[in-house]
Amino acid sequence: MTRQLAMIPGDGIGPEVVAAAIEIIEASGVKATWTELHAGRAAHEKFGDPLPEATLEGVRAADATLKGPTATAKGIGFRSVNVALRQKLVLYANYRPAKTMPGILSRYEDVDLIVVRENTEGLYSGLEHEVVDGVVESLRIISRKASERIARFAFETARKQKRKRVTCVHKANILKLSDGLFLECCGRVAKEFPDIEFNDSIVDATAMQMVRNPQEYDVLVMENLFGDILSDLSSGLVGGLGVTPSANIGDGIAVFEAVHGTAPDIAGKGIANPTALVLSGVLMLRYLGEEGPADAIEQAVRSVILAGETLTGDLGGKADTAQFVAAVIGQL
Numbered sequence: 001m002t003r004q005l006a007m008i009p010g011d012g013i014g015p016e017v018v019a020a021a022i023e024i025i026e027a028s029g030v031k032a033t034w035t036e037l038h039a040g041r042a043a044h045e046k047f048g049d050p051l052p053e054a055t056l057e058g059v060r061a062a063d064a065t066l067k068g069p070t071a072t073a074k075g076i077g078f079r080s081v082n083v084a085l086r087q088k089l090v091l092y093a094n095y096r097p098a099k100t101m102p103g104i105l106s107r108y109e110d111v112d113l114i115v116v117r118e119n120t121e122g123l124y125s126g127l128e129h130e131v132v133d134g135v136v137e138s139l140r141i142i143s144r145k146a147s148e149r150i151a152r153f154a155f156e157t158a159r160k161q162k163r164k165r166v167t168c169v170h171k172a173n174i175l176k177l178s179d180g181l182f183l184e185c186c187g188r189v190a191k192e193f194p195d196i197e198f199n200d201s202i203v204d205a206t207a208m209q210m211v212r213n214p215q216e217y218d219v220l221v222m223e224n225l226f227g228d229i230l231s232d233l234s235s236g237l238v239g240g241l242g243v244t245p246s247a248n249i250g251d252g253i254a255v256f257e258a259v260h261g262t263a264p265d266i267a268g269k270g271i272a273n274p275t276a277l278v279l280s281g282v283l284m285l286r287y288l289g290e291e292g293p294a295d296a297i298e299q300a301v302r303s304v305i306l307a308g309e310t311l312t313g314d315l316g317g318k319a320d321t322a323q324f325v326a327a328v329i330g331q332l
């Protein structure tokens with residue numbers, strides 16, 4: 001089957017790492033046609049809009065979209081292309097696996113957890129105002145609909161991946177109404193999944209435990225802000241943002257992207273590490289049911305990193321992007 005995929009090159013190193021990921025995906029034998037869409041500073045310069053309607057339409061129409069990092073130009077209406085993209089397309093689930101990669105220096109050898117973050121509400125609802133001079137207020141929205149939806153996503157992910165447990169991370173001891181509702185919704189959805197264990201954990205204690213004993217966790221589900229913070233913490237457990245993939249998923253729409261930014265300091269030099277975007281491509285292939293090519297690419301990336309001979313500068317090597325890509329394709 002030929003997949004109808006979209007790609008957003010984005011800004012800075014975006015075009016370089018997206019091209020690298022597509023080259024590897026094509027070498028894996030996946031049949032796809034790619035439509036190029038535009039977002040970020042490049043789109044603003046070209047079309048006067050950092051997130052043109054045609055891009056939203058293209059993402060909706062595609063089976064899935066691979067996205068490079070985008071820079072948000074100052075003073076152009078909204079704070080972040082990424083937040084706008086997630087909200088306009090209702091990409092309600094942010095999915096961030098953190099798995100130890102042998103060959104990359106990190107504190108632990110056996111981390112394998114998934115952070116599922118609610119992507120549309122919480123403190124990121126964009127409801128902020130100045131009450132009086134010197135006093136501002138940000139509203140933290142938690143709804144039953146969004147909480148049950150993200151809980152169901154977490155349990156379905158756990159079931160699909162044959163995971164044991166889902167942990168609801170919250171602060172319901174203090175935020176009794178909002179996080180009380182979130183916890184209650186997770187508990188209700190848990191009853192639909194008797195094959196998956198369910199427990200809950202207070203966010204501050206979770207942060208400490210994740211650092212002390214990350215092996216304890218399996219799938220964690222939480223609201224937007226806690227998810228933003230703990231998903232970066234989870235990346236730190238396995239070697240940092242340079243190797244961390246992510247997915248933003250809605251109903252029938254999905255955007256896959258690295259969690260790092262546009263790296264303006266190295267853009268255009270051909271030395272960016274494409275690993276995070278290649279692994280985001282692996283998540284995309286799994287989402288599409290292309291398990292064979294996904295396994296092959298993940299294994300190839302892991303072998304190249306473990307061998308340590310063709311690493312990019314950020315991982316302490318001397319290879320450029322093209323050499324890394326060639327090494328991965330050589331392993332396929």
Ligand code: NAD
Pocket residue numbers: 013017068069070071072082241242257258259260261262263264265266271272273274275276314
């Ligand atoms: P950054 O991730 O771009 O860079 C931080 C450091 O990590 C830099 O030294 C950079 O060279 C290095 N780095 C990042 N990715 C790398 C890679 N693949 N290979 C090698 N080195 C890499 O973070 P920043 O400097 O805070 O942000 C720069 C821009 O990116 C900002 O405009 C920000 O808004 C944007 N941003 C976009 C996204 C996104 O689109 N998903 C995410 C984060 C930041």
